[in-house]
Each structure stands twice: as C-alpha cells, then as structure tokens.
Amino acid sequence: MIVAKQKPFETIYGMVAPNKRIMLAGCGSCVTVCFAGGEKEVGILASLLRMRAQKDRKDLDVVEATIKRQCDVEFIDELKPKLDGVEAILSIGCGAGVQYIAERFGKTIVLPGLDTTFLGVTEAMGVWTERCQGCGDCKLHLTAGVCPIARCSKSLLNGPCGGSMNGKCEVSADTPCGWQLIVDRMEALGILDRYEQITPANDWTASRDGGPRRIDREDLHEIK
Amino acid sequence: MVEVPSEKMSPATTPVFEPRIVALLCHYCAFAAADMAGVMRLQHSPNIRVIRLPCTGKLDILYLLRAFEEGADGVMVAGCEEGSCHFVKGNLVAKRRVNFTKGLVAQVGIDPERLRMYNLSSSMGPRWAEISREMIEHVRSLGPSHLRREK
C-alpha cells in the first residue's frame, strides 16, 4: 500500500486559513489503512481545523467527504454535489489523489494534507515500513526476496557498504542493514552462493530518471 | 450600637467560574462508582455531565474532540483499574487514545490538561466523588475554554 502521514497541523492550517469554506476529502484506500486519510482522520482533522479557526476568531466551514478512492474519477465525481461554496479542497489522499482531484475540479484550489512517503507494509499495529520504491526493474529474484533498492539506505546492488554494523545500518540503529537481511535469508534458503554473483547496474530509466511513467494496455482501452 | 453586617452574611460578589465538564464513563466501573457515590450521598458540585460507554475501549478520539468543540471546559474519561478491564484491555487502549488526543488538542490551543483519564473500580463511590471534585477544581483553575459557549 501507499503509506503517508499527515503534514504538521500548523502547516495544514496555514494552507486552509485563507478560506472560509473548505472541503476535507478523505480516501478510503491505502491512506485509510495507514491511519492518515480515512473517514476517521477526516473527522479528527475537520474538528481540529474548526477549533483552531475559532481560536483565531475566524469562520471556517469544513465539509467532510470521504470517497472510496481518489485515484478514479468516478469516485471523485461523488464530491461534486458537496462542493457548493467550497473555496478549496484539502485532500488527505496520497499525492496521486490530490492531483487527480485537482485535475477534475479545474476551478477549485486543491491542497495536500499528507506527505506521501513510501510503498510499504503494516509491520505491527501502528507501524508501517517501506518495502518498495517502484524502481520499475524488480530484482527480488536475485536477492532472496529482499529489495536492495528499497531496503539498503544506499540502494547498493552488490553487498553492503562499510557502515553495516551488527546487522544494523549506519543511518540509524533502528534500521536493519538491507544486505544483512539479504545474506541472512540467502543463508536460510541455502543459496548463499548467489551472493557471489555480480548484479549489473540498475536500469534507472525505468525509474523516475526516465521521466513520468505510464503504462498503457491497449487491450483494456474503452471501446467508444 | 451600630449594626455591622457580618461577613458571612454578605452575598458573594465575584461570580465563580463554573466549568462545564463531559465525563465519558465505563458502564462496568466508573458509571457504577458514580451510582454508588449517589447512594452514599457524596456531595459535589453539578458541573459534570455523564455519558455512558460500554467500556472505555469504545472511546473514540472524535468524542473527545467533539466535546471540546461543543464548548466543554474539561473532558474526563474514567475506566476500570488497569488490569481489571471487563473487556480485557479496553481501558489500556483508552489511555493511549486519551494521551494521543492531548497532543491533538494542544495544537489547536486547548490546554491538554483539560483532558484527564482516571481509573477506578465499581466499588469506589468515594473515589468518584473525589475525582469529580478534583476535576472540577482543576478545570476551574484553568479557566474557561476559548470554545466555551454561553447558553
């Protein structure tokens, strides 16, 4: 899932403060799972914004709306009937959702309430960690199912750097060394010899370096 | 002989701030303790409005925020003693939610001290009266919330 977290409250408030009536749009997908932008968070943030505005003796009307997904126009269109008098939409979907809402409603200011952070998993209740960087050139079959791009701080492809200490990364003592994980798992699987194989440099053009990406499946196109 | 009105007889001139407090209580313990305080006629001032929950585990962060939005000067949550939750761990979850909410309300200018959680058992009628008085006095000392609505 896409994992995100809310921006600092004062930042959000600073963005919406110039408006009298805003819509707070939540997304019922990934960001609901990571407790950043679902209906519950919409309720909490709306309440906080109203109270904060009252402190400044400002009028702020917050229209609360959570749709199933902000990355599909059919769902985004469900927001339309509630847009009456709304000066700005504060989306607490991921960056894709914010932009897609903006594309759909050309005349309304759309603001981001979240910092979209990574593709990851629920590690435990309340803990989410990164697993994938969307590099476009998956190498998990070479690295015992542990991604060197996402899990090594330096995205090294051929073994750890000198900063790997006691299985931890030099970046932080809480971060496991990605290569340690790879080696451990190779060992457990009895394929440690793969560690010896040299992985050629990544094709970063498939990643962000090749510009905005697009996937096009003609067979799925709508027939008009 | 000149009559001097005794001090005791002069009516108080400075109005005391009477806080409005919402109490979210667990049915199994705090609500029962409040009942017992009643049975024991343990007097305290009438500043608290009780809302009954089946367990403090039902406490939603939104309830706390709504109460402040509705102008509550203080919000108290009272659940079973730790380790004695009727539903195993509801009170422990509630404690975390209360602490989290303290951080939220601080961001909008509400003193997190206006929100408190207590733990007591159903047989602690006197303790309910005591924490009620304590909470009322505590919130009184904090003064009115900026969201207070005069009725």
Place this chain on the structure above:
Amino acid sequence: MATLAINGITVTADEGATILEAAESAGINIPTLCRHRAMLPTGACRICMVRIEDARGPRLVASCVHPVQDGLKVETDTDDVREARRMVAELMLARCPDNAAVKEIARQTGVADAAWADRGEPDDCVLCGRCVEVCHDVMKVGAIDFNGRGSARTVRAPFDEASPVCQQCGACAFVCPTGKIRPDGLWGHRPGPLREPFEEGLGCRPTINRPFPSAVPSIPAIDRGNCVHFKTGQCGVCQKVCPAGAIDYDEAARERTLEVGAVVLSPGFRRFDPSGLGELGFGRFPNVVTSIQFERILSASGPTMGVVKRPSDGAHPRKIAFLQCVGSRDRRTHVYCSAFCCMQATKEAMIAREHDRGIDPTIFFMDIRAFGKGFESYFNRARTETGVRYVRSQVSSVKEVLGSRNLLLSWVDPVAGRRTDGEFDMLVLSVGAEPSPEGIALARKLGVALDEHGFCRGAPFEPVGTGVEGVYVTGMFSGPKDIPETVSQASAAAGAVASYLHEARGTEVSKREYPLQKDVASEEPRVGVFVCHCGINIAGTVKVEEVEKFARTLPGVAHVERSLFTCSQDSQQNIKKRIAEKGLNRVVVASCTPRTHEPIFQETLREAALNPYLFEMANIREHCAWVHQAVPDEATVKAMELVAMTVAKARMLGALQTTSIPVHREAIVVGAGIAGMTAALSLSGQGFVVHLVEREGELGGLGRRLRTTLRGGDVRAHATLLSDAVKRNDRIRLHTGAAPVSMGGHIGRFELALSTGAKVEGGVIVVATGGREHKPAHFLHGEHPRVLTQLEIEERGGVDVPDGGNIVMIQCVGSRVPERGYCSRVCCSQAVKNALAIKKKHPRAGVTVLYRDIRTYGLYEEAYRAAREAGVVFLRFEEDRQPDVASEGDRLSVIHHDAEFGANVMIAADWLVLSAAVEALPENRALGEVLKVPVMDDGFFLEAHAKLRPADFASEGIFVAGLAHGPKNADESIAQALAAAGRAGIILSHDTIEANAVVSRVDEEKCISCLTCVRICPYDAPAPRADGTVEIPAVKCQGCGLCAAACPGKAIQLGKFKDEQVEAMITAFGGRQ
C-alpha cells in the same frame, strides 16, 4: 374535591388537603421550614404564608394548615406575601444568624441581613416546637418541653437535667428543621451507635438498613430489636414519610416448601474470633483489628472511605504489623491452615501501601503459603518492589503503650536469633476460617457427615460429594480455600447436579410470550419522556416540574409526564398505555441508574410491542439529585441537560435484534488425563455426546504414574476406573494419538481438524491437556541411581531404606526459581505424603525434608503435623543457599545450610528425593494458537479471570481444567474439570444461543479490510471473509466497542452506542439539538 385558583391556575384538591399540598401538586413552590411529613402541620414558623381571598375577604394565612375550599383564590407570590415572608425570615435570622437552614430560607425570601439586632447569644432554635410535639404526641414520651418565656424560651428536659424518660430515639433531632436539638444532650451521655456488622463493627448503621451494599434483594429492612415502633408500639414515622407506602409493620417471616431434586450446600465459613486469645489484645486494645476489619478500612466504600486510619484516634498509622495464623495452625484453636490468609495479608499490606506510601507494613509468619496461580510472583513483588517486610517469627507478646495506644510486640529475630521488641501503630490479626454453626446444623439435618473440625470433606476424588446422594457441597464448607478454588468448586457442584438431574433439565422452564414488535425504522421519532420523582429522592432536590416543562420543548418529544415512582407497577402500565395511545416509538425515563432499572423498562417496552433497545435512561437520581442536594437550582439545570442529552440519543435509536444460532449439542474435550476424562464423563452424564481427543495412545495421563493422594485415594486405580468408564461410555467418541491442528467456527459449533485427519464438531471445547514433572538437571539427578524425583519413587512404589538409614528430600527443585517463578503447589503435600509412607514402612529410617516454606495448605496441614509427629525432620534453607549433594559410590551426602541455626549440616543419605516442579507442556503454545486462547509466559493456559472465572477462557465456549491451567492436585483437577463441564453444559443445554443484541456490525461498503479490528479484538471475533471484508459474528462479539472506536474507515458501529448516538449526546451537551 375542592376546586380553587392558585396564582390564577385552577387546581383541584381533596377535601381536607391544605393549600400547601394543593400548590405542590400543581408544581407551585412555597417555602417551608417547620413542616415535616411525620407530623400534622402546626403553622409554627409561618414562612409558608400565602394570601387568600374568600367570602371574608383577602388575608394572609399559613398555607401548611389552611384547608382548601371550593372557590378559594390563593396568591403565593404577591408583594404582600413576599413582604410577610421576608419579615418572618428576618425575625428568624435575628435569632439564628448562623444557622444554615435559616440562612437558606433568608436567601429564598431575598433577605440579606437581619434588620434587628441580636438580643442575646445567637441560637439555632426557631422555637417551632416540632421536637416537643414529636416527643409528646408521636413517641408518647414527653421528655422535653418549652421552658421560659419570651426570648429566654428554650426547649429542655425538666430542670435542665438529663431526662430519665428519654428513650434516645432521636425523633426530636429528626424533625428539627434547623439541626439544633441533639438527643445526647438530653439523655446526659452519648447514645451508643448501632454497629454495622458488614463493617465488622467499625461503622454504624440506622435502624432501617440494607444488610450490605450489594445485598440481593437490595431492599431495606427494619432492625426490629432496635426499632421504637416494635419496642413501644409508638412512632410509626417511617410509615408516614414513605411516599411509596412500602412500610408494612405486620409483615412476618414466611416458611415455604420447595420440591427439589438436589441440594448444594454452600453455607460458607465463620471467621475465627480472636477475642479468646487474650495475649493478642483483640477487644482490649483498640488498635488491634482483624484482617477482615482491615479489609473494610481499606475499602473505598468502607467506614473510613478507604483512608487508612486506626480506630483509637483516627490517626494515619505508619508501622502496621500483621500476625499470621491467628486461629490457624495452632493446637489451641484450629490445627489446619486456613489457606487464604498469607495472600490476604500480603494483599492488604500492598493495598495499604498503595493508599498511603508512608505505611510500613511488617508481616510476621511461619511459612508464606503463596501456592496459588500467580501468588508467588505477587508475593515476590510485595517483598522486593512494594516494601512489605516479612519476618519469619512468632510474636510472643503484645502490649499497649500507655498514652500513644501503640502496640509493643516482642519476637525472636530470625537473623540475629535474639528477642526483639518493636512498636507498631496498628496490629492486624490474620484470622483464619472455621465452619459456621449454622452450616454444621444444616449438614446434620441432611445427614451429611462432617470431619472433626466440622468441614464436609467428601470422599477422595469426589470434591463436591457429601456421601449423601443428591447432596453436594461447595466452598469453604468443604475446607479452607481461596476464591478461585471456591468458584471452581461451585461450578463443579452445578455441573455435578446437571449430570445427576439431566433428565429433568428444562422441564420446569416456562417461556414468556411478547407481542410482535412494531417496525419503527421508517417513522419519525416520537419520544415519550417519563420523569420520575422517586418519592422525594429526586423531587426533593430537582424541580421535576421544570424538567417536565423543559422536556416538552425538545425536538422529537411527543409526550412528557411525571410520576411518583416510574418503576411502580401502575406507572409501567401507564407507560404501555401512553406508548399505544400517543404512538410513541422511543422512550426515555429520567430517573435512576440504568444499571438496575434499564431491564425493567425494557421489559415494559417489549410488552408494548416496541423493541427494547428503543429505550434510554437519564440518571437524575444517583448522578444528580442525590449528590447535589444543597444546590437545587443547579441540580435542576443539570437534570434538564441530562434529559436533553438522553432525548438526543433516543431520537437516534434503532431496533436491535438478538441473533440466535443453533447449538451443535456435542462437546470436544482435548486431553484424556484425569481432568479430561472427568469432564468428558460429566458432559456425557449430562446427556451430551463427547469427542475426547488424546495426544497419546493411552488414556490416563499423569494419573497413570501417581500412586496415592495424601488422603489415601488410589490415583492409579481412579485413572483406570475413569478410562474404563470412558471406553464403555457410548456417548464418548475417543480419538487417541490425535492433536488439534486447526479450528474453525465459534461457540455453538466449533470444527476441529485433528492430526489424524479426522474432523470433530462440538458446541464447546474443554482444554485439559495436563502437565508434566520437571526433569531436574542437578543434584545428581539422572547421574546417580539413588537420586529420584517424587513421581519416580511413586512409580517405583516407594523405596527401601535400611534401619538406621536415611532418606533426604529437597523441596522447590525447579520451582520458585528464576526460570520457573511459580510455586508448584503440590510438592510439599506430596513430600509429606511420601515421607509418611516411608516412615510407616520403615519406622526406623530417618526422613529429612529440606524446604524453603512448607506449603501444606488447608487441611493438608494435618499431614504435615502427622509427619513431624512421626519423626520426619524438616529443615529450612534459604533461597540463595541451596543444598549441595555429593556421592561416593552408593552413598550420598547432602550438605544443608540451615537457615535457623546458620550452620551447615551434613546428612548421609541412602536416597535423595527431589520434589521437582510441575511444568506446562511445550505443546500448549501450538494448541493455544490453534484454539486462539492465551498461554502465559510459564506455558500454562490463561483463564478468563483469575478469581471469578477459573475454568473459562475469555473466548466464549472454550474452557480449561487440570494441570493445563496450572499446578494442582488430583482433587482440585477433578473439581475444575467438573466446573468446566458444568459451564460447558450450560451452553449445550440450549438448542440455540441468543447472542447479545448490542454487538459491533461491519458496514461492508465501507470496510477496506485493514484488519485493525481483527488485531484489536480481545475475543478474536472479527474475521476476514472470502470477499475481503470483515465479518463479526454476533455470537463472538462481547459488545465492548474496541473495534468500532479503532476503525479508521468508520465502518464498524456498535449497537446502542453508535457514533451518531454518542455524538448526538455531545452535541446536546453543547446546547444544540
């Protein structure tokens, strides 16, 4: 009937009623002071003045005495009335400037200050004469009267001396409106209070009282021995003031005959009265209390409201001593151990420290018997973390220190080995238990045999049997025990009865029929609000008329009405009538607590064809009227707000239905040791098919290896008896060599897949997988052939010791150590049992038991005594100085570091027997995961509640028994197995289970399967469905709402506590409807 006009409002009143009464019935307030419902009014204080106008023209009269008449015009709030009342108030205030009641009247009438100067000493008496009248007219005593004239007039007893006729009934004080008169002044000395037995005499109680706060039924009764009416025939005040008319002096005790198929004896115990042990000073020194009294002192609802105070002066004690074994383990009183007092003292010391950090508790003991589940770690916490001091010594004398009333104790210091004195502020005697004379008499009537102490022990392996068919025993009456064993035994007795009477089960149950519920989902809310006076309980403080008026203004309210007692039969009928005639579809009752009264009103709704969950209560009694008595105006505002909040919620209420699921009336029992087989046989005896799943190829478990119990029962024979019975039983399906590998379903129907490939289904599961003996890796065990564990020598059928030879036993091998922090409970008794057996076989052999504490709890203490009398030597070592064992050929030598002498003792031993710990099976963890039930760190299963639900898991429909739950002996395992079977049988005895109606439901549209609910639920109720959404089976949901409050998509709502309902209350709190 008379019709009159009060303030322009037409009021009808009974002929003979007073104007005041008529005004009250119309909700018109008139201030009163001297009026008292116990007596006829006399119009003495005249604060209730009103203006009337009749044929004689307008004039002011006292409304409390002036009768109503047809056509009378009354004004209660005109200038002249107010002026007259002010004058009265000013006069009273001049005389009583400091009296609270007079000041309140002054406030109500708008008098700020007395206009007249005091003529003398301020007084509290307004000379209304109510005290004189009640004494003379009601009590027919006449102990007091007016004396003197003018401003010197006072109420006194003749000659101002102590009255010889005063009966100290206190009626004068009861009716006095200003609190002036006190009966102790009249009688010459303070009347003795009526001691409250529930508070162990530390508190007092009124003549009319409830036996104790949680008594059932919670109805007050008159203490006839202390009631003036029952003693003199006079008084009758309670009957006059009770607005419900509930007092019936003629009510007499009734005898009833019940026809029953079985009897369960649970008469409990009596605490030992230490008055007979004069040297302890109980009854002579006020600061010596019993542990039960101290329990009350610690109780938040006790006589000191939980503040630790000592009786002599109410001071906060600092040093508190606890004396153990008072009335236990003592030849002069009772030789047995009372089993609970060590933990009780530990708990009391801990709680005392929690209440007051300044308290420094010391417990004087012989052995600390922390043998129960979790007790050892509690005891360790007490001594290492909480600062409770334990002194292993008997106190030889208790003296009171003159002046301070402190207590001077003497004892032999166990470390220094010499006499020590210490001063304590308070002394708590840990009194033991003894059978009650009532229990003994009851047992005799039923022909039940008792032991020499008066306990009803039953035969070995029959922990709830009495020897008389159809008569069972539970609790302390069968021997001293702690709460978990008592509860376990109680369920066991119920289970045994269920087996015994299984054919009659359900034959006398009648089902109530209700009218078909009306569907109100599409209707606009029409809320009926019923405001209760509760006599004067609510109406005495809260202005119920104003609450009524206010409720009418609330949106959605279709009907409002007040009644004297809303819970009375006729009021309930009235509610039903109003629901029908006004088309009400939601009902709010503003009265007392829903904890006691909600079910009553819900029943009324059902009878009126409404769903019972369309009901809500506002608690304006316990939470309002009773706790805000001094501020009626504010209390009224609060009551109105509570009603507004409740109505707001009521508008949002919807019908909730209980779901009923069919019960697969078969049981699954996992484990076929003594506990498992006992449970299986009990369940089959109750008429149910049982699937008995056993890991091993054979039945019997540990029972096959044990020989006898301390009480002489043959365990192996019993295990064989059980396994034969199991094999013969055609309702029991055996699955040997099988272990559960996965589970589906829930209470009512569990499906268990076994390792053999078989599948079994049952409505309930009993886990009785047993335990094992720890294999010691030290003390030469496994290396030397003559080093055995207790179980190993039992398996061998004992050992031969030559005359003059020696056998040494070491206790706590593998128990009470860091890796196994618990006490194994059975090993002390087991060692004593084996020691006695050896002594019997080889009287000339030496038997030495090396121990840390001897924990032969309860009646097993007798065997410990017998062992000492038989010459078994018990020597104690300290935790950190374990014995050392060496061998030379066949010969063993044990070096014991004696804790008492501080010296090392070398004992040559022919045999060394290790009392090895009872261990949990490692398989428990895997089984716990399959069944989704918790396993503790030490590997034993964790029950739902340590004290109150010892045989249940928190998950509905799964039960636990035997060693799988924790160390225990055969009798205790059997009791717990019967308990589990009894509890399980309750479920299986029904065709269907009615699930709670207040459950969490998932909105599939909103659910995004984040699994938060699955992870947070304490009961494992939510489960992902094939379509990805989560389902919460109503039968598994306990209705706590933890999931609903956690759901990030707001997809879960808990019935009766939906977000919109709770938020409506909060919005109403803010004044918005």
